[in-house]
Amino acid sequence: MSKIAVYPGSFDPVTNGHLDIITRAAGVFDQVIVGVLQNSGKQPLFNMDERVQMLKNVTSNLPNVIIDCFDGLLVNYCDKQKATVIIKGLRAVSDFEYEFQMALMNYKLSPHIETLFMMTNSKYSYLSSSMVKEIGRLGGSLDDLIPPSIMTQVFNKVNDLGR
Amino acid sequence: MSKIAVYPGSFDPVTNGHLDIITRAAGVFDQVIVGVLQNSGKQPLFNMDERVQMLKNVTSNLPNVIIDCFDGLLVNYCDKQKATVIIKGLRAVSDFEYEFQMALMNYKLSPHIETLFMMTNSKYSYLSSSMVKEIGRLGGSLDDLIPPSIMTQVFNKVNDLGR
Amino acid sequence: MSKIAVYPGSFDPVTNGHLDIITRAAGVFDQVIVGVLQNSGKQPLFNMDERVQMLKNVTSNLPNVIIDCFDGLLVNYCDKQKATVIIKGLRAVSDFEYEFQMALMNYKLSPHIETLFMMTNSKYSYLSSSMVKEIGRLGGSLDDLIPPSIMTQVFNKVNDLGR
Amino acid sequence: MSKIAVYPGSFDPVTNGHLDIITRAAGVFDQVIVGVLQNSGKQPLFNMDERVQMLKNVTSNLPNVIIDCFDGLLVNYCDKQKATVIIKGLRAVSDFEYEFQMALMNYKLSPHIETLFMMTNSKYSYLSSSMVKEIGRLGGSLDDLIPPSIMTQVFNKVNDLGR
Amino acid sequence: MSKIAVYPGSFDPVTNGHLDIITRAAGVFDQVIVGVLQNSGKQPLFNMDERVQMLKNVTSNLPNVIIDCFDGLLVNYCDKQKATVIIKGLRAVSDFEYEFQMALMNYKLSPHIETLFMMTNSKYSYLSSSMVKEIGRLGGSLDDLIPPSIMTQVFNKVNDLGR
Amino acid sequence: MSKIAVYPGSFDPVTNGHLDIITRAAGVFDQVIVGVLQNSGKQPLFNMDERVQMLKNVTSNLPNVIIDCFDGLLVNYCDKQKATVIIKGLRAVSDFEYEFQMALMNYKLSPHIETLFMMTNSKYSYLSSSMVKEIGRLGGSLDDLIPPSIMTQVFNKVNDLGR
Numbered sequence: 001m002s003k004i005a006v007y008p009g010s011f012d013p014v015t016n017g018h019l020d021i022i023t024r025a026a027g028v029f030d031q032v033i034v035g036v037l038q039n040s041g042k043q044p045l046f047n048m049d050e051r052v053q054m055l056k057n058v059t060s061n062l063p064n065v066i067i068d069c070f071d072g073l074l075v076n077y078c079d080k081q082k083a084t085v086i087i088k089g090l091r092a093v094s095d096f097e098y099e100f101q102m103a104l105m106n107y108k109l110s111p112h113i114e115t116l117f118m119m120t121n122s123k124y125s126y127l128s129s130s131m132v133k134e135i136g137r138l139g140g141s142l143d144d145l146i147p148p149s150i151m152t153q154v155f156n157k158v159n160d161l162g163r
Numbered sequence: 164m165s166k167i168a169v170y171p172g173s174f175d176p177v178t179n180g181h182l183d184i185i186t187r188a189a190g191v192f193d194q195v196i197v198g199v200l201q202n203s204g205k206q207p208l209f210n211m212d213e214r215v216q217m218l219k220n221v222t223s224n225l226p227n228v229i230i231d232c233f234d235g236l237l238v239n240y241c242d243k244q245k246a247t248v249i250i251k252g253l254r255a256v257s258d259f260e261y262e263f264q265m266a267l268m269n270y271k272l273s274p275h276i277e278t279l280f281m282m283t284n285s286k287y288s289y290l291s292s293s294m295v296k297e298i299g300r301l302g303g304s305l306d307d308l309i310p311p312s313i314m315t316q317v318f319n320k321v322n323d324l325g326r
Numbered sequence: 327m328s329k330i331a332v333y334p335g336s337f338d339p340v341t342n343g344h345l346d347i348i349t350r351a352a353g354v355f356d357q358v359i360v361g362v363l364q365n366s367g368k369q370p371l372f373n374m375d376e377r378v379q380m381l382k383n384v385t386s387n388l389p390n391v392i393i394d395c396f397d398g399l400l401v402n403y404c405d406k407q408k409a410t411v412i413i414k415g416l417r418a419v420s421d422f423e424y425e426f427q428m429a430l431m432n433y434k435l436s437p438h439i440e441t442l443f444m445m446t447n448s449k450y451s452y453l454s455s456s457m458v459k460e461i462g463r464l465g466g467s468l469d470d471l472i473p474p475s476i477m478t479q480v481f482n483k484v485n486d487l488g489r
Numbered sequence: 490m491s492k493i494a495v496y497p498g499s500f501d502p503v504t505n506g507h508l509d510i511i512t513r514a515a516g517v518f519d520q521v522i523v524g525v526l527q528n529s530g531k532q533p534l535f536n537m538d539e540r541v542q543m544l545k546n547v548t549s550n551l552p553n554v555i556i557d558c559f560d561g562l563l564v565n566y567c568d569k570q571k572a573t574v575i576i577k578g579l580r581a582v583s584d585f586e587y588e589f590q591m592a593l594m595n596y597k598l599s600p601h602i603e604t605l606f607m608m609t610n611s612k613y614s615y616l617s618s619s620m621v622k623e624i625g626r627l628g629g630s631l632d633d634l635i636p637p638s639i640m641t642q643v644f645n646k647v648n649d650l651g652r
Numbered sequence: 653m654s655k656i657a658v659y660p661g662s663f664d665p666v667t668n669g670h671l672d673i674i675t676r677a678a679g680v681f682d683q684v685i686v687g688v689l690q691n692s693g694k695q696p697l698f699n700m701d702e703r704v705q706m707l708k709n710v711t712s713n714l715p716n717v718i719i720d721c722f723d724g725l726l727v728n729y730c731d732k733q734k735a736t737v738i739i740k741g742l743r744a745v746s747d748f749e750y751e752f753q754m755a756l757m758n759y760k761l762s763p764h765i766e767t768l769f770m771m772t773n774s775k776y777s778y779l780s781s782s783m784v785k786e787i788g789r790l791g792g793s794l795d796d797l798i799p800p801s802i803m804t805q806v807f808n809k810v811n812d813l814g815r
Numbered sequence: 816m817s818k819i820a821v822y823p824g825s826f827d828p829v830t831n832g833h834l835d836i837i838t839r840a841a842g843v844f845d846q847v848i849v850g851v852l853q854n855s856g857k858q859p860l861f862n863m864d865e866r867v868q869m870l871k872n873v874t875s876n877l878p879n880v881i882i883d884c885f886d887g888l889l890v891n892y893c894d895k896q897k898a899t900v901i902i903k904g905l906r907a908v909s910d911f912e913y914e915f916q917m918a919l920m921n922y923k924l925s926p927h928i929e930t931l932f933m934m935t936n937s938k939y940s941y942l943s944s945s946m947v948k949e950i951g952r953l954g955g956s957l958d959d960l961i962p963p964s965i966m967t968q969v970f971n972k973v974n975d976l977g978r
Contacts, residue, residue: 003166003191024277027247027275027277028166028247028248028277028279071464072464072465073461073464073465073466075466076465076466084190084191085191090259090263090280096253096259100253100282100452101451101452101454101457102452103282104282104285104451104452105452105453105457105461107282107284108452108470109461109466109467112190114187114190114191114281115281115282116191116279116280116281117253117279117280117281117282118277118278118279118280119263119266119267119270119278119280121270122267122937122938122940122941123937123938125753125756125937125940126752126753126754126756126757126760126937127757128753131753131757135725135757135761138724138725139724139725139728140725140727140728140761141761144760234953235953235954236950236953236954236955238955239954239955263941264940264941264943264946265941267940267941268941268942268946268950271941271959272950272955272956285448285449285451285452286448286449288448288451288590288593289448289589289590289591289593289594289597290594291590294590294594298562298594298598301560301561301562302561302562302565303562303564303565303598304598307597329492329517350603353573353601353603354492354573354574354603354605397790398790398791399787399790399791399792401792402791402792410516410517411517416585416589416606422579422585426579426608426778427777427778427780427783428778429608429778430608430611430777430778431778431779431783431787433608433610434778434796435787435792435793438516440513440516440517440607441607441608442517442605442606442607443579443605443606443607443608444603444604444605444606445589445592445593445596445604445606447596448593611774611775611777611778612774612775614774614777614916614919615774615915615916615917615918615919615920615923616920617916620916620920624888624920624924627886627887627888628887628888628891629888629890629891629924630924633923655818655843676929679899679927679929680818680899680900680929680931736842736843737843742911742915742932748905748911752905752934755934756934756937759934759936764842766839766842766843766933767933767934768843768931768932768933769905769931769932769933769934770929770930770931770932771915771918771919771922771930771932773922774919
């Protein structure tokens with residue numbers, strides 16, 4: 001039986017930490033669907049199209065990875081995609097607490113869907129999309145933080161914002 | 164490609180919390196090998212044979228679960244079993260910290276093996292083999308803590324110890 | 327001497343986790359005053375009247391529970407009510423940290439008032455008013471999350487919001 | 490209805506942190522029973538008689554505090570004493586995790602007994618019986634760590650041990 | 653070689669906890685530069701001039717402490733000031749997590765600058781600028797929370813806000 | 816005024832994580848004294864002479880680092896060495912809790928000595944002397960875990976132990 005996993009997130013923008021999780025998950029599951037969240041409550045820096053395009057760009061070498069977007073309940077989206085696994089990355093204890101609550105809630109809503117956690121590679125343990133935007137805005141280098149192929153795009157957008 | 168996962172532990176004795184993880188992992192992976200650890204440093208209450216038999220007993224309804232024992236490095240055992248996934252259960256933040264270190268170390272030793280974490284069902288979040296032995300020794304009920312089919316065996320062993 | 331405890335919160339809306347704490351606190355103290363906080367800084371989904379009415383509704387079977395509202399310092403409100411105990415529920419480490427700071431600060435302001443903590447029942451460890459509103463908004467079921475008697479009211483309000 | 494609370498521990502020896510909790514609990518409950526644990530698994534520095542005597546000594550001014558000892562399950566001891574409340578002090582996150590598990594387990598064994606937590610006064614947040622013994626053994630001052638009336642007794646015992 | 657340390661923060665307003673760290677850091681390093689952050693993203697209660705003046709006021713007795721303001725990347729500011737050390741205070745685990753990420757990121761950006769952490773005195777472990785503003789706004793006493801010499805100024809500003 | 820810092824520990828054996836802290840501390844303070852603890856309570860794998868020699872070996876390129884041993888209270892040792900700073904490395908939250916207690920206790924015993932914490936480089940966040948001994952004993956590679964110049968010595972000792 002083919003195993004499909006969903007890796008949900010805002011990816012605003014995708015970081016090297018996200019890409020590390022996607023790559024490793026693609027080695028474990030038959031198909032990994034990166035689900036970009038339409039979050040009506042938060043105003044992202046990059047619009048949905050840009051976030052999806054950047055993800056497609058940096059995962060083009062991973063044949064079993066699909067980029068998609070969704071809104072509504074994550075467990076409903078998994079059902080629609082016939083995915084039975086949710087993948088989450090954990091960096092630190094504060095991640096753990098929040099993700100613990102989400103996993104228990106999702107288990108309550110849909111006990112047939114399993115949440116599996118991967119530890120983020122320790123060299124990315126400090127990394128988040130917010131930190132990328134903050135450092136870019138303040139003029140710091142984004143080398144090693146985001147994939148080279150989206151460097152110019154992120155740099156330009158963040159600088160537009162700063163102005 | 165068939166996916167094999169190893170779920171390692173001491174299982175001294177197996178609890179309902181362990182069984183919950185085994186059952187859910189068996190729904191995600193093609194084969195789950197429960198690897199009972201020969202830990203030369205700790206004196207278990209149940210010997211290796213007893214721990215393996217109890218595990219076989221309580222997982223007899225799960226066709227894709229195998230009970231085995233191992234010593235040496237976990238990652239070497241995984242290679243020998245052609246397993247590319249290690250499954251660990253997380254109950255609480257203190258678990259998280261220790262498991263985080265182990266996962267990073269195992270990743271350093273064998274980057275081709277992934278450690279995946281499952282959250283323990285919240286109704287077992289207080290449960291551990293040590294707690295089972297402690298409560299049994301003090302005369303408390305083990306109902307809901309361990310599977311019914313091993314209740315008498317665990318009860319008798321713990322009471323022998325108490326005498 | 328009669329012991330009066332205050333259980334403060336926003337209750338926007340009351341969840342099964344809150345109700346569990348209220349019920350258990352009512353078994354320990356002579357009187358439990360549920361103090362609904364007028365928080366000028368946050369815009370609640372339910373107005374003060376609605377929150378008080380829902381609490382009265384779900385605690386009507388608990389004769390020693392009183393629903394009230396307050397603004398200003400919690401310790402001043404306790405003094406006014408002749409309460410010497412503040413009750414707080416703890417779900418997780420992140421709760422603990424924040425509540426620890428609040429308890430130490432309240433102790434500094436009024437050392438004659440004790441803050442006592444109860445662990446939330448593990449089956450509600452993932453539950454919060456925010457999670458209820460989020461799940462309701464996304465169309466998920468609120469069964470087991472909030473008391474049945476306020477189900478329709480919460481469902482309707484949340485759906486109004488979604489539109 | 491009179492409210493009886495049990496405050497369990499090893500008290501090997503009692504510290505100013507313990508005494509702070511006992512004193513504050515005595516202000517909340519009608520009777521506080523300090524239950525000294527017979528722990529067959531650990532060899533205490535002070536025998537049961539010494540620990541009980543030191544506790545009686547330092548709580549002699551608190552008329553509603555009783556010093557007692559117990560073995561077996563804490564919840565059974567509470568039932569025997571007609572106590573419906575267990576009091577525990579929390580100093581830090583690591584306390585919290587362990588105490589959380591114990592509270593959930595005790596709740597599972599006896600849902601009619603409530604565990605209530607008090608935050609240790611921040612000026613004692615670094616203090617434990619182990620730390621007292623370690624510092625005493627290394628020749629450090631125990632002022633502010635243990636009550637003055639047991640200073641000589643603890644100092645002598647610890648120094649005997651050091652020799 | 654003279655050692656210069658930067659202690660960055662918003663100081664909106666400076667608390668006794670900040671002053672404790674500044675005073676102790678001034679005992680360790682040849683020069684301590686308190687760097688008040690121009691945070692374009694948050695609207696402070698006190699403007700930059702007020703925050704700098706209050707800091708100068710309460711550190712006037714510390715000859716090797718300089719008050720300054722900065723925007724942009726902290727590590728760039730350190731380089732400009734020839735500072736090779738960043739000082740941060742830690743109160744609790746949640747501080748730790750965030751500061752851990754910031755320290756790792758700053759180390760990545762500028763490995764020649766070291767972040768050193770001091771534990772906040774336990775009597776200030778509950779204290780933050782936000783808590784000061786909240787308590788002041790609700791009419792509580794700010795004694796022991798902020799230095800006496802800025803008491804009137806903070807009190808008046810907070811009350812203005814309340815109106 | 817010359818600043819002397821003590822970096823205390825068991826160093827049984829020294830790891831790359833320890834060496835990272837020593838090297839960075841040597842860049843901040845005029846002199847760093849690595850204080851190897853005579854811990855009467857624990858039986859080390861390497862005796863005091865071996866631990867001191869390995870440390871001297873791996874720090875021979877750092878002119879302002881001195882290797883020494885001590886027993887008794889750390890703060891007394893600092894006074895004897897005219898050191899006013901204690902350096903500790905932090906890897907994770909569990910380190911933080913313990914080190915927080917120790918720092919508060921040492922501050923209570925000797926308020927003129929400051930404990931300063933450095934975050935361990937994230938690539939060593941999983942590393943400890945215990946983990947080195949465990950992995951060596953189980954036949955795993957110690958590359959990147961300990962300095963090359965002590966590799967043979969540690970390997971032989973650990974294998975002796977295994978036999």
